[in-house]
Amino acid sequence: MNQVIKLLEQIGKDSTLQDQELVIEKINELKLSNPIKSSILEKNIDDLETLLDVRSEMFCGVFPAEDDEPADDEQENEETNAVINI
Secondary structure (H helix, E strand, O other): OHHHHHHHHHHHHOHHHHOHHHHHHHHHHOOOOHHHHHHHHOOOHHHHHHHHOOOOOOOOOOOOOOOOOOOHHHHHHHHHHHHHOO
């Protein structure tokens, strides 16, 4: 799998590899299975993900913690408002 990732990275970085024949040459230099080769050449992302057993979509969520006590700034604002009589 490491070879495939490096190859895909190189194809993305190197503008000379936009030519299909050069991509075929580069793929043939590596010892990849035929299904992986054909998936790369056909640009079939779904098959390539399945063959490499990877996921392209991930979700990350961050939820802020809820404070039970008011922050110091809020207490200071309340005290200031009480002094000013707002």
